[in-house]
Amino acid sequence: MGRKQTKSTPRKVIDVEPEPEPDPDRISCLPGHVIDQILTYLPIREAVRTSVLSKKWRNKWYTLPNLVFDRQCLSAAAYEDTLVIQMKFLKIVNSVLLHHSGPINIFKFSMCAPIDESLVSDVDQWILYLSRKSIKELVLDVCTEELYKIPWCLFSCQSLHHLKLHFCCLKPPTLFKGFRSLKSLDLNHVAVAQDAFENLISGCPLLEKLKLTEVGGFAQIDICAPNLKFLEIHGEYEGRSRGHSSNMLKFFDHRPHIQCLVIRSCFLKYLTAGVLPKKLPTPCMDLSHLSLSINFDDLKEISAALCLLRSSPNLRKLEIFKEIEVHTVPLTPAAYCWEKIFSAPAMPIRVRHVTIDGIFGNKLELDFIKFLLLYSPVLEKMTVKPVENFIPELMRGLIRFKRASGEAEVILEDFT
Known part of the structure; x- marks a missing residue:
């Protein structure tokens, strides 16, 4: 007995429009040099956080050429305890330098609280690390119970163009001949011997800018810098001229x-x-x-x-x-x-x-x-x-x- 044939109903074909592609991630599409430029305007704390934005941004901060460590590195809550400030600061700097790759042009460290003497060795290690990076600008504001003694490795940084030291003691090695590329020097509450200071200045032939604030260790100011x-x-300063000599003329x-x-x-x-x-x-x-x-x-x-x-x-x-x-006798009109x-x-x-x-x-x-x-x-x-x-x-x-x-x-x- 044959099978009864039924009349098939043609299926209706429905055209389905493809779903629109999502808009491209604009942050990820930025050119590498633009990302680098953006990072230079951010505090180091915020620059590190950009790693979560996308794969292209991940670890971009590793190559930041300018490193600034100041109050903006810490959250407001961290300022309630001095010990917390010290440990946080040191941890941040150590971590950044550990992960950093590439040249470092600028390194600025300004501690907002005194550093315990036991932690000074960390600062010594930073300077040793920076001395091998052809650094161009160094700003160091280290507040300790005694003036921070600058390690000798700093005096090998012949790439330095700008140097600013605060609360430091300078004792250059005997064979130190100066910073041949240095253009600006800022010493604030720094102790340095008379002959060491004079040798330092005379050994910077390109020096154009000099700022001295409460520099101790000598009485006479003798600055030989022809391009200043x-x-x-x-x-x-207590240095006095004798006889017919003149501090003004010298x-x-x-x-x-x-x-x-x-x-x-x-x-x-x-x-x-x-x-x-x-x-x-x-x-x-x-x-x-x-x-x-x-x-x-x-x-x-x-x-x-x-x-x-x-x-x-x-x-x-x-x-x-x-x-x-206070001790000056007022002049009379006569x-x-x-x-x-x-x-x-x-x-x-x-x-x-x-x-x-x-x-x-x-x-x-x-x-x-x-x-x-x-x-x-x-x-x-x-x-x-x-x-x-x-x-x-x-x-x-x-x-x-x-x-x-x-x-x-x-x-x-x-x-x-």
């Missing part, structure tokens, strides 16, 4: 190309020792920015300031900060005689912009302002920033004082 352009000195003997000079914290007093000339034998032709802290109760400091002004024919910017010394200080015919001062900060407005200070206005024929602007309880005579004096420059604008800023 920026010099800033904070601190009190100090400016080797800096013909200085462009910016900043003198703070009683250092002007050091320059007054010995014979004080009215003008330097060789003018500072390149000096365009001069910043001085002056004790207006010290006639020799005023004379030293005037000597620098007379010796700077191309000076453009002058900053004056009032320096207060002892403060401008006619004797600045003999006729007057030598014009070529400064264009003047800022005077921290004054009360007494006669000694007003005489100095009067002098600057009277002998500055190209002065464009003078800004006076008095203390809160300044004397009203200051306002009246600024209005009535004669001005050699018809374009001079005098501004009395609010102390707030």
Whole structure:
């Protein structure tokens, strides 16, 4: 018996549209050099965290050329315990250096709490590691019970361009000949012997910027750096010149190309020792920015300031900060005689912009302002920033004082 044939129903074919492909991961598609550039703007703590973004970002921070370890490395909670700060900092630095590969251009370490003496050996190991990496810039701020002694391996870093040390002790090896590539040096609360300091400076032929803040270990400042352009000195030094010698003449003997000079914290007093000339034998032709802290109760400091002004024919910017010394006997008006200080015919001062900060407005200070206005024929602007309880005579004096420059604008800023 034959099978009964049934009529088949044709199946309806439904066209199914393919699902759209997901948008590409933009973070992963960034070029490698762009990722590297982004990482340079991040604190090291955040740069390490980018490893979770994608496979392409994983361990990218291993090759960061600039390593900065400061407060941003730790969470806010970590600052509650000093011991936690120490251990966290050391652990972070050790871990980063352990995983790092490639060159290191910049290494900055600024501890926000004192380091226990038992942990100083870690810092020694970092410097040893960095000395083999052709590092170009090193900033080291290590706060210990005693000044941190810089290991000798640092003095082999001839690739260094910039060096900044804080709370350190420098004792270079006997055969050390200087940093031949160094361009800037910043020493803050650093101890170094006189001969070691002089050898260090003279052994840096490319040195252009030098900043000294409370550097101990010597009394005389002898800087032989023919290419120096920026010099800033904070601190009190007891070196005295004898006989007919002069600290002022010695100090400016080797800096013909200085462009910016900043003198703070009683250092002007050091320059007054010995014979004080009215003008330097060789003018500072390149000096365009001069910043001085002056004790207006010290006639020799005023004379030293005037000597620098007379010796700077191309000076453009002058900053004056009032320096207060407890043991200085105030000058009487009779002892403060401008006619004797600045003999006729007057030598014009070529400064264009003047800022005077921290004054009360007494006669000694007003005489100095009067002098600057009277002998500055190209002065464009003078800004006076008095203390809160300044004397009203200051306002009246600024209005009535004669001005050699018809374009001079005098501004009395609010102390707030």
